Amino acid sequence: MSEERLDAIGHLYTQIVGLIGGDEAIEVAEALIQLKKASEEQISSKTGLRVGDVRKILFKLYEKALITYEELKKEEGDKIKSIFLWMPLIDQVEGIAANYRRMILQKLREKLAFVEANELYHCGKEGHKILVFDEAVENLFKCPVCGEPLFRMDKEEYLRKLNTLIKTIENEEKE
Numbered sequence: 089m090s091e092e093r094l095d096a097i098g099h100l101y102t103q104i105v106g107l108i109g110g111d112e113a114i115e116v117a118e119a120l121i122q123l124k125k126a127s128e129e130q131i132s133s134k135t136g137l138r139v140g141d142v143r144k145i146l147f148k149l150y151e152k153a154l155i156t157y158e159e160l161k162k163e164e165g166d167k168i169k170s171i172f173l174w175m176p177l178i179d180q181v182e183g184i185a186a187n188y189r190r191m192i193l194q195k196l197r198e199k200l201a202f203v204e205a206n207e208l209y210h211c212g213k214e215g216h217k218i219l220v221f222d223e224a225v226e227n228l229f230k231c232p233v234c235g236e237p238l239f240r241m242d243k244e245e246y247l248r249k250l251n252t253l254i255k256t257i258e259n260e261e262k263e
């Protein structure tokens with residue numbers, strides 16, 4: 089599988105996650121992709137979301153078969169504690185995508201128009217929130233997740249990714 093296609097599938101995965109769980113779920117999915125396997129606490133510290141919110145999102149994604157988990161038993165004194173490690177199920181995305189294809193394409197085209205029409209601000213760290221100008225002002229040009237300064241995004245790469253993704257999904261429809 090080509091690098092570009094692999095990248096498109098990873099991106100498609102986060103899009104589907106976003107449709108199901110919203111923007112915060114996208115942050116969780118991107119953290120899972122980077123960490124490959126992670127506990128709720130690890131995802132929480134990576135995304136800046138509260139553990140309780142992370143847990144809610146994980147259950148939602150698990151219900152839709154977008155993630156899976158491994159249970160580890162750990163002895164703590166005379167008690168046995170369970171630790172859940174969550175993993176993304178990116179491979180299944182193409183099957184899932186078929187069901188959501190039209191919705192995803194519509195969302196992606198809206199996103200493309202939105203990105204083209206707005207100046208966007210970002211701290212540069214993957215998975216952190218991308219802000220429009222007004223939001224950046226509200227946050228005093230600091231990332232709401234990590235507090236680092238926000239920079240105006242070079243949109244070219246982002247637009248290229250979105251276009252590749254739209255084409256990938258359109259081509260699958262034709263097959």
Ligand SMILES: [Zn+2]
Nearest residue numbers: 211216231234
């Ligand atoms: Zn940040």
